[in-house]
Every structure is written in C-alpha cells, then in structure tokens.
Amino acid sequence: MRRGETVVVATKNAGKVREFAHAFGKLGMEVVSMFDYPDLPDVVEDGVTFAENARKKAREVAEALGMPVLADDSGLEVAALGGDPGVYSARYSGEGATDARNNEKLLRELARVSNGGESAERLSDGTKLLSEARFVCTLALYDPATGTFTESEGYVSGSIMESPRGESGFGYDPLFWVNSESKGMAEMTKEEKQAIGHRGRALADLLQKLEV
Numbered sequence: 456m457r458r459g460e461t462v463v464v465a466t467k468n469a470g471k472v473r474e475f476a477h478a479f480g481k482l483g484m485e486v487v488s489m490f491d492y493p494d495l496p497d498v499v500e501d502g503v504t505f506a507e508n509a510r511k512k513a514r515e516v517a518e519a520l521g522m523p524v525l526a527d528d529s530g531l532e533v534a535a536l537g538g539d540p541g542v543y544s545a546r547y548s549g550e551g552a553t554d555a556r557n558n559e560k561l562l563r564e565l566a567r568v569s570n571g572g573e574s575a576e577r578l579s580d581g582t583k584l585l586s587e588a589r590f591v592c593t594l595a596l597y598d599p600a601t602g603t604f605t606e607s608e609g610y611v612s613g614s615i616m617e618s619p620r621g622e623s624g625f626g627y628d629p630l631f632w633v634n635s636e637s638k639g640m641a642e643m644t645k646e647e648k649q650a651i652g653h654r655g656r657a658l659a660d661l662l663q664k665l666e667v
C-alpha cells in the first residue's frame with residue numbers, strides 16, 4: 456500500500472467506506488469497496504474474534520481479485536452486557552438487522568440489566584449513561600503475492616447514552632458518548648472521529664507498520 460495508489464477495502468458498510476475515503480483521501484489515495492465489485496460472493500463472518508473475521512474478509516477478497524485488500528472488523532463491547540454485542544455487533548438484532556434495530560436492541564438489553572438506572576451517571580442535560588463501553592476496530596491487509604497479513608487494532612472508550620444524539624457517523628455512534636471529548640460520537644465530524652476513534656487509531660497503527 457503506497458501513497459497515490461488505490462486501496463481496495465473488503466467492506467459493504469457505507470459508513471466505513473466514507474471514513475476510509477476521508478482518511479486515505481488525505482494521503483492522495485482513492486478507496487474502492489465491495490460496492491464497486493457487486494459480483495463478489497459475501498464472506499461468511501464465522502470467526503470468534505474481530506481479528507479472525509478481518510483476516511478472512513481480507514484474504515478471500517484478495518484471492519478473488521488477485522491484489523492486496525484491506526478489511527475492517529469492528530464492533531461495540533458494552534460492560535454491563537458482559538462485552539456484548541462484540542463480534543456480533545452487525546447482526547445483534549437478528550436477521551435483516553439495521554443500525555436502528557441494533558440500537559433499539561441495545562437499549563432494550565440495557566434496560567433489562569439496569570434496575571431502572573436510578574444510580575446511573577448523567578450528562579449535564581440529565582441524559583443517563585447506562586454503561587461503560589468501548590468500540591474496537593481490527594484491520595487486516597492481505598497481500599496474495601506474498602501470502603502475508605499486516606494487522607492492527609484500535610479502541611475508544613465511552614458510555615452508552617439512554618437516548619441518541621447527533622446525526623453523523625453510523626451504527627452505534629448515536630448512542631455512544633465519548634467521555635474524553637465530552638461529545639457524542641455522532642456529534643463529531645469525520646476528522647474528529649478519525650482523530651480519537653477506534654478506526655482512526657487502528658489505521659494510524661497500520662500505516663505506521665506499512666511505513667506509508
């Protein structure tokens with residue numbers, strides 16, 4: 456992976472594509488995704504860790520295309536739910552899961568374990584924080600010419616809010632409060648999210664390993 460080149464990202468998540476396009480765009484690199492290769496078969500994400508799934512997505516697509524491919528496997532770990540939804544974040548609400556349904560399920564599950572949340576911390580406007588949580592992102596770049604992986608990971612800690620705020624980002628961002636920034640993840644610009652977020656941190660680590 457070099458400056459000026461095109462990066463193939465093995466993702467069908469439009470939110471991830473936007474974030475990678477922003478980050479790589481600053482390096483003069485264009486991003487293409489699985490939206491540009493609609494005929495490639497879906498990769499079955501049956502790994503039990505983020506890293507396993509990232510490696511599988513990168514390798515299968517790289518072998519199909521005969522070129523290096525980057526994959527991202529990520530998710531949300533919620534302390535009060537014992538680390539759920541974790542690697543199941545995309546499919547949390549079951550068949551036909553959407554971001555909206557996943558967020559609803561997250562609030563439902565937290566309501567079940569919180570005893571009404573009377574002892575919960577609150578933001579200055581009274582919004583309850585239901586649990587500590589963190590986003591995880593693992594990245595894997597696979598080069599079929601050499602059969603090698605380059606991998607990295609990134610994390611960001613925060614709390615789950617009882618109600619959504621902000622319009623940017625995707626997935627669980629509207630319910631994620633970033634303690635260190637005193638802001639909701641969906642209230643941040645792409646630039647801000649890249650600077651402090653799990654994906655931005657994992658990408659910075661990967662680029663350093665690749666000496667890009």
Ligand SMILES: O=P(O)(O)OP(=O)(O)OP(=O)(O)OC[C@H]1O[C@@H](n2cnc3c(O)ncnc32)[C@H](O)[C@@H]1O
Nearest residue numbers: 466467468527528529530531544545625626627628
């Ligand atoms: O596998 P691909 O095609 O990349 O797309 P996906 O959406 O299925 O992605 P994952 O398998 O990695 O599942 C990650 C889920 O975790 C959530 N997630 C990951 N990164 C996030 C972020 O930056 N902000 C909010 N939610 C995120 C989101 O709901 C994703 O669907």
Ligand SMILES: [Mg+2]
Nearest residue numbers: 467500528545
């Ligand atoms: Mg997926």
